[in-house]
Amino acid sequence: GPRIVALLNQKGGVGKTTTTVNLGAALAVSGLRTLLVDMDPQSNLSLHFGVETDEGRPSTGSLFSQPPSKVEDCIVKGRDNLSFIPADTELALVEGELAGRDGVQTVLRDALTKVAKKFDVILLDCPPGLGVLSVNALTAAHEVFVPMQAQYLALRGLEKLLGTVQLVAAGLNPNLVASGVILCMHETLSSHGKAVVDEIRGHLEQFRGADVPWRDCRLLAPPIRRNIKLAEAPSFGKTIFDYDSKCPGAEDYRRLAESVLSMWRER
Amino acid sequence: GPRIVALLNQKGGVGKTTTTVNLGAALAVSGLRTLLVDMDPQSNLSLHFGVETDEGRPSTGSLFSQPPSKVEDCIVKGRDNLSFIPADTELALVEGELAGRDGVQTVLRDALTKVAKKFDVILLDCPPGLGVLSVNALTAAHEVFVPMQAQYLALRGLEKLLGTVQLVAAGLNPNLVASGVILCMHETLSSHGKAVVDEIRGHLEQFRGADVPWRDCRLLAPPIRRNIKLAEAPSFGKTIFDYDSKCPGAEDYRRLAESVLSMWRER
Ligand SMILES: Nc1ncnc2c1ncn2[C@@H]1O[C@H](COP(=O)(O)OP(=O)(O)OP(=O)(O)O)[C@@H](O)[C@H]1O
Numbered sequence: 001g002p003r004i005v006a007l008l009n010q011k012g013g014v015g016k017t018t019t020t021v022n023l024g025a026a027l028a029v030s031g032l033r034t035l036l037v038d039m040d041p042q043s044n045l046s047l048h049f050g051v052e053t054d055e056g057r058p059s060t061g062s063l064f065s066q067p068p069s070k071v072e073d074c075i076v077k078g079r080d081n082l083s084f085i086p087a088d089t090e091l092a093l094v095e096g097e098l099a100g101r102d103g104v105q106t107v108l109r110d111a112l113t114k115v116a117k118k119f120d121v122i123l124l125d126c127p128p129g130l131g132v133l134s135v136n137a138l139t140a141a142h143e144v145f146v147p148m149q150a151q152y153l154a155l156r157g158l159e160k161l162l163g164t165v166q167l168v169a170a171g172l173n174p175n176l177v178a179s180g181v182i183l184c185m186h187e188t189l190s191s192h193g194k195a196v197v198d199e200i201r202g203h204l205e206q207f208r209g210a211d212v213p214w215r216d217c218r219l220l221a222p223p224i225r226r227n228i229k230l231a232e233a234p235s236f237g238k239t240i241f242d243y244d245s246k247c248p249g250a251e252d253y254r255r256l257a258e259s260v261l262s263m264w265r266e267r
Numbered sequence: 268g269p270r271i272v273a274l275l276n277q278k279g280g281v282g283k284t285t286t287t288v289n290l291g292a293a294l295a296v297s298g299l300r301t302l303l304v305d306m307d308p309q310s311n312l313s314l315h316f317g318v319e320t321d322e323g324r325p326s327t328g329s330l331f332s333q334p335p336s337k338v339e340d341c342i343v344k345g346r347d348n349l350s351f352i353p354a355d356t357e358l359a360l361v362e363g364e365l366a367g368r369d370g371v372q373t374v375l376r377d378a379l380t381k382v383a384k385k386f387d388v389i390l391l392d393c394p395p396g397l398g399v400l401s402v403n404a405l406t407a408a409h410e411v412f413v414p415m416q417a418q419y420l421a422l423r424g425l426e427k428l429l430g431t432v433q434l435v436a437a438g439l440n441p442n443l444v445a446s447g448v449i450l451c452m453h454e455t456l457s458s459h460g461k462a463v464v465d466e467i468r469g470h471l472e473q474f475r476g477a478d479v480p481w482r483d484c485r486l487l488a489p490p491i492r493r494n495i496k497l498a499e500a501p502s503f504g505k506t507i508f509d510y511d512s513k514c515p516g517a518e519d520y521r522r523l524a525e526s527v528l529s530m531w532r533e534r
């Protein structure tokens with residue numbers, strides 16, 4: 001079956017969506033049949049494909065309706081090897097009114113089993129926060145990548161995040177692992193940044209061999225450098241490879257995809 | 268009574284906390300008795316004062332307990348004229364289990380009436396998202412400032428945000444106005460940024476005189492430039508004025524406070 005990866009970080013604006021889109025696009029170019037799933041009611045993901053949120057169309061939100069829409073009807077073709085399921089504002093109801101509903105945490109997992117055969121990798125773009133939508137992604141996923149900035153406040157959030165991964169792994173999804181941290185919006189010249197990167201590395205090192213879901217979590221290389229092209233691309237409805245395939249942002253996501261693929265080949 | 272201002276943006280990582288702390292600190296220095304209230308379970312605000320989250324201490328979270336703690340017990344002294352109410356993880360229950368409880372939206376407003384006499388301005392640091400905690404802030408506030416980045420995805424979120432402000436103004440808080448947009452992490456040399464700033468300005472212009480809560484919303488000057496010192500300060504438990512009072516970040520927040528004060532003198 002496909003590898004299913006949740007891009008998770010409760011802190012906002014750290015690069016989850018930008019990474020889901022551009023790592024996904026790079027994996028698709030390397031030949032993997034890739035599905036991106038937007039679990040964020042802000043529905044930013046589809047903007048990177050020039051697709052407007054359409055409240056009428058089946059989306060991740062309508063997977064939670066009674067009756068739910070069929071997941072096959074939700075899939076939109078983006079590029080060769082690259083499809084996505086858009087979100088819409090209806091998804092916000094899941095965190096609000098539906099949060100208490102019995103069985104709400106496994107809706108995404110069950111929906112994805114129906115299309116698993118068609119894909120080699122499925123990336124789940126999480127909203128900020130650790131609510132019902134993020135739990136749905138963690139319950140459906142095999143592994144977690146954590147996009148984060150090498151900044152002090154981001155480091156503080158990492159411990160809390162790993163605690164939530166552990167909670168889901170202890171209950172709803174015993175095979176869940178956190179396999180990678182992805183540094184986003186990286187300022188290579190900053191000594192503060194270097195200090196935080198060392199802290200992250202040290203934090204991950206101390207858990208090698210421990211009985212925690214992040215015992216094999218690696219700091220994936222390279223860091224994705226801050227590059228304004230990555231912020232511009234969605235305003236043109238494009239992934240970074242269609243917008244400016246030679247810029248540093250494209251370079252970094254291409255090399256990140258290679259690191260992810262070689263990590264997967266070892267395991 | 269005091270001016271009560273919600274710092275709101277459902278998008279994460281746009282500078283809400285950094286602005287609450289440093290705009291607040293600048294207002295305190297100019298002589299206003301200032302209270303900062305952390306409405307985010309990530310409880311980043313108190314880190315800027317070198318204060319660790321303490322699950323035992325009264326906090327914004329315990330204002331929602333049954334029985335609630337007394338708001339006077341929650342207040343921590345930060346600097347001259349500058350106090351704050353810290354958050355803790357208990358606050359996360361409000362968006363989860365307590366979200367459906369009757370009367371939950373007005374808890375903060377009612378608590379703040381008890382300490383109103385002691386302050387000239389109260390700034391409410393909102394979490395990302397537009398859930399029960401943000402609604403509490405909007406119900407307690409007189410006005411809303413919107414910290415945002417001059418980036419395409421941020422612009423898309425602005426319309427949705429203003430819609431929520433309108434919803435609360437129509438129901439729970441008829442006097443609520445959105446009075447200012449604050450540009451954060453601003454890249455002054457970016458042409459993409461300039462285009463987005465023009466778009467924001469045009470968006471606000473078209474609502475002058477209209478019957479909406481943002482008819483007098485202005486783009487506050489100056490934009491807060493991207494400055495790594497602002498990211499470093501909380502790792503030393505300091506506001507920007509204690510960390511590096513001459514850096515561009517301190518300069519910009521000082522001038523922003525002057526703009527806010529002169530806006531308030533006109534009205
Ligand atoms: N490496 C980068 N360089 C420059 N800008 C970037 C980079 N990565 C992301 N951005 C921009 O930063 C902003 C936040 O990124 P993004 O939306 O991917 O974060 P997110 O974690 O998905 O946010 P949210 O929590 O709101 O879902 C966006 O405007 C995006 O275009």
Ligand SMILES: Nc1ncnc2c1ncn2[C@@H]1O[C@H](COP(=O)(O)OP(=O)(O)OP(=O)(O)O)[C@@H](O)[C@H]1O
Nearest residue numbers: 012151279280281282283284285395452493494498
């Ligand atoms: N002008 C700036 N220059 C450089 N870094 C900044 C600036 N403003 C904020 N930051 C850093 O960017 C990150 C996000 O800022 P901040 O935490 O204030 O955003 P937020 O909107 O409160 O996020 P959240 O939605 O998670 O509460 C932090 O690490 C902060 O230190």
Ligand SMILES: [Mg+2]
Nearest residue numbers: 016017040044
């Ligand atoms: Mg996102």
Ligand SMILES: [Mg+2]
Nearest residue numbers: 283284307311
């Ligand atoms: Mg914050």
